[in-house]
Amino acid sequence: MVREDGKRNFVLVEDDGEETSVFSGKYPRQAALKAARRLPAAPSLEDVDGKATIRLRERGTDKVHVYEGWAWIEEKDDDAPDWMDDEVTRANVSKQRIEHIES
Numbered sequence: 001m002v003r004e005d006g007k008r009n010f011v012l013v014e015d016d017g018e019e020t021s022v023f024s025g026k027y028p029r030q031a032a033l034k035a036a037r038r039l040p041a042a043p044s045l046e047d048v049d050g051k052a053t054i055r056l057r058e059r060g061t062d063k064v065h066v067y068e069g070w071a072w073i074e075e076k077d078d079d080a081p082d083w084m085d086d087e088v089t090r091a092n093v094s095k096q097r098i099e100h101i102e103s
Contacts, residue, residue: 003024006026007024007025007026008024008025008026008028008031008058008059009022009023009024009058009059010022010023010024010025010028010031010032010056010057010058010059010065011056011057011059012035012054012055012056013055013056013057013064019057021035021038022059023035023056028056028058028065028067028095029067029093029095031056032054032056032065032067032069032093032095033069033091033092033093035054035056035069036052036054036067036069036070036071036091036092036093037071037089037090037091038071039052039069039070039071039091040071041071041072041073041089042070042071042072042073043072043073044072044073044074045072045074045090047072048070048071048072050070051068051069051070051094052068052069052070053066053067053068053069053096054066054067054068054069054093055067055099057101062100062101062102063098063099063100063101064098064099064100064101065095065098066095066096066097066098066099067093067094067095067096068093068094068096069091069092069093069094070091070092070093071089071090071091071092072089072090072091073087073088073089073090074087074088074090075087075088076088
């Protein structure tokens with residue numbers, strides 16, 4: 001279901017089928033990036049050795065968006081605010097497919 005501000009809610013589906021967290025965004029990729037930032041982060045982009053499967057079910061539909069995601073740690077940008085930690089977690093995702101849940 002699309003909210004008034006254009007954002008949609010996506011529920012993280014675990015391997016056992018349990019739905020745990022809700023991420024929102026105008027597009028599924030935005031929600032997948034938010035979910036990927038919660039993955040265990042590699043020390044740097046060059047050290048990323050594996051990708052996790054992220055499955056997001058769009059609320060109100062039978063669509064499950066499947067992504068491969070990975071995360072790493074970087075130094076913060078020079079123009080970042082002072083209150084921000086010196087190291088930040090970055091993430092990237094790659095869409096694999098869309099599945100449909102059978103009722």
